[in-house]
Amino acid sequence: MHNGSVELAVKGLNAWYGESHILHGMDFEVHKGEVVTLLGRNGAGKTTTMKAVMGMIPSRKGSVQFEGEELIQLPSNRIAKKGIAFCPEERGIFSSLNVYENLTLPPPVKPGGMSLDEIYEIFPNLKERLKSQGTKLSGGEQQMLAIGRILRTGATMLLLDEPTEGLAPVIVQQIGAMIRLLKEKGYTILLVEQNFRFASTVADRHYVVEHGKVIDMIPNDQIGANIQKLEIYLGV
Amino acid sequence: MNNAAITLTSQPAIAKNRDLSILAMLVCIAIVAPLVIYPVFLMKVLCFALFALAFNLLIGYVGLLSFGHAMFFGGAAYISGHVVKVWGWSPELGILAGTVCAALLGLVTGVLAIRRQGIYFAMVTLALAQMVFFFCVQAPFTGGEDGIQAIPRRPILGLFDLSNDYAFYYVVLAIFTFGFLVIWRTIHSPFGQVLKAIRENEPRAISLGYRVEQYKLLAFVLSAALAGMAGATKAIVFQLASLTDVSWQMSGEVVLMTLVGGMGTVFGPIVGAGVIITMQNYLAGFGEWVLVIQGVIFVVVVLAFRKGIVGELQAWWQRRQNQKG
Numbered sequence: 270m271h272n273g274s275v276e277l278a279v280k281g282l283n284a285w286y287g288e289s290h291i292l293h294g295m296d297f298e299v300h301k302g303e304v305v306t307l308l309g310r311n312g313a314g315k316t317t318t319m320k321a322v323m324g325m326i327p328s329r330k331g332s333v334q335f336e337g338e339e340l341i342q343l344p345s346n347r348i349a350k351k352g353i354a355f356c357p358e359e360r361g362i363f364s365s366l367n368v369y370e371n372l373t374l375p376p377p378v379k380p381g382g383m384s385l386d387e388i389y390e391i392f393p394n395l396k397e398r399l400k401s402q403g404t405k406l407s408g409g410e411q412q413m414l415a416i417g418r419i420l421r422t423g424a425t426m427l428l429l430d431e432p433t434e435g436l437a438p439v440i441v442q443q444i445g446a447m448i449r450l451l452k453e454k455g456y457t458i459l460l461v462e463q464n465f466r467f468a469s470t471v472a473d474r475h476y477v478v479e480h481g482k483v484i485d486m487i488p489n490d491q492i493g494a495n496i497q498k499l500e501i502y503l504g505v
Numbered sequence: 506m507n508n509a510a511i512t513l514t515s516q517p518a519i520a521k522n523r524d525l526s527i528l529a530m531l532v533c534i535a536i537v538a539p540l541v542i543y544p545v546f547l548m549k550v551l552c553f554a555l556f557a558l559a560f561n562l563l564i565g566y567v568g569l570l571s572f573g574h575a576m577f578f579g580g581a582a583y584i585s586g587h588v589v590k591v592w593g594w595s596p597e598l599g600i601l602a603g604t605v606c607a608a609l610l611g612l613v614t615g616v617l618a619i620r621r622q623g624i625y626f627a628m629v630t631l632a633l634a635q636m637v638f639f640f641c642v643q644a645p646f647t648g649g650e651d652g653i654q655a656i657p658r659r660p661i662l663g664l665f666d667l668s669n670d671y672a673f674y675y676v677v678l679a680i681f682t683f684g685f686l687v688i689w690r691t692i693h694s695p696f697g698q699v700l701k702a703i704r705e706n707e708p709r710a711i712s713l714g715y716r717v718e719q720y721k722l723l724a725f726v727l728s729a730a731l732a733g734m735a736g737a738t739k740a741i742v743f744q745l746a747s748l749t750d751v752s753w754q755m756s757g758e759v760v761l762m763t764l765v766g767g768m769g770t771v772f773g774p775i776v777g778a779g780v781i782i783t784m785q786n787y788l789a790g791f792g793e794w795v796l797v798i799q800g801v802i803f804v805v806v807v808l809a810f811r812k813g814i815v816g817e818l819q820a821w822w823q824r825r826q827n828q829k830g
């Protein structure tokens with residue numbers, strides 16, 4: 270399923286928030302064009318992993334390689350310029366800017382980003398709300414805006430942190446369709462999810478995270494056979 | 506829902522046009538104002554309004570509280586005073602020299618201070634401003650306690666006589682309008698949008714790929730340069746550059762003006778400067794009590810209307826519009 274080369278390789282990643290040691294040697298790989306999820310309970314270190322990959326946690330150790338290049342020493346803005354875009358759980362919409370300004374704010378990092386028209390095609394809602402203040406959108410629209418604006422930059426690897434959190438089922442379906450579309454377009458996606466039923470509709474592989482470590486990897490086509498194991502891992 | 510969307514849609518465009526029409530109205534009023542109000546007082550208000558606008562660019566749109574802006578204001582006043590009085594430069598070159606020096610000082614200070622935020626940023630700027638203050642006390646060219654007095658008002662561009670207060674008033678008005686437009690353009694440019702993004706969520710702006718330090722530094726230098734322009738103009742207006750301009754109280758006063766008028770609003774600093782300068786001038790009879798009155802006003806503003814005069818007016822207007830819609 271994943272014949273592509275390794276796009277993102279994380280080895281022995283450790284991260285600390287002040288005194289507390291959150292990631293205890295995360296190891297995983299994401300291949301080019303793949304959708305991979307990090308599954309796990311609250312506080313397992315999924316979001317922290319994304320932030321550590323993105324360089325947003327000052328105290329981190331180990332290795333994060335993107336397209337063969339080591340990122341662990343780089344500041345966050347340089348990592349973004351390599352072509353990795355992060356869409357945080359809280360979405361990070363700027364409330365003093367309108368939708369259009371939010372869409373055009375991120376600086377282009379690589380050629381080949383989507384045009385605004387292509388983004389409107391995926392998210393028609395955004396086009397209707399261009400002049401609205403960013404935080405006056407509905408939750409689903411905000412999520413679309415948060416994802417839409419990183420597609421314009423030309424980033425090829427997307428880190429999406431719980432894109433479906435708190436959204437209505439019909440919007441969750443839309444987000445799922447969008448992720449499959451982005452995969453078709455060749456994006457590599459790392460997804461953090463708590464809801465593995467949703468994750469199983471979009472992802473190729475799942476890493477199970479617990480106590481800041483990867484404890485298991487389940488290919489999506491074997492998820493049926495492993496459903497009981499997963500339920501124990503996730504405590505559902 | 507649809508109605509709400511439509512009113513929201515037209516807001517930013519209206520806001521921009523509204524700002525410019527308010528400016529045009531203010532300029533029209535300012536043009537006829539000297540007929541009824543003493544022009545030197547008006548020039549003082551304009552200089553301080555420009556100073557407060559420059560300060561507001563930093564605190565209102567980048568979220569950085571500088572407690573050392575007097576060094577740019579007063580420093581530029583000394584520079585322009587010196588080059589005009591001793592070197593015999595014309596006033597426009599004097600103001601330009603003051604502005605450039607303030608920008609350079611802003612660059613040095615900014616590089617040192619910009620890495621810190623909040624109280625640390627305020628303290629670093631205050632410390633550097635105090636160093637500039639003591640330099641001004643000691644340096645021979647500043648005249649110590651006397652300051653630089655009797656700075657001549659030579660004809661501007663070698664053509665127009667400025668010894669007449671009315672003529673000079675319009676020059677100051679032009680300088681003020683220029684400064685206002687620079688700031689207005691900045692906050693509505695893509696650069697200004699990045700500044701607002703940094704103010705709101707700095708880690709997010711970084712993780713989108715911006716080197717936020719560069720943006721903050723540029724905003725700091727711009728703010729310093731405009732504060733310098735205000736100080737340099739003020740020196741020519743009053744024909745005096747003194748230690749008052751460079752003291753920490755001046756840095757505090759500009760904070761007060763901005764807060765009273767409305768932090769982060771386009772016109773707030775102008776209103777704030779107007780209120781504070783008017784109080785200082787017309788309540789001068791109370792002597793030292795002016796400071797106490799200022800303090801009381803500051804407390805009232807912080808407790809009762811934190812958005813400042815213009816901020817509260819805007820919020821009130823917004824509520825009214827929403828009720829109508």
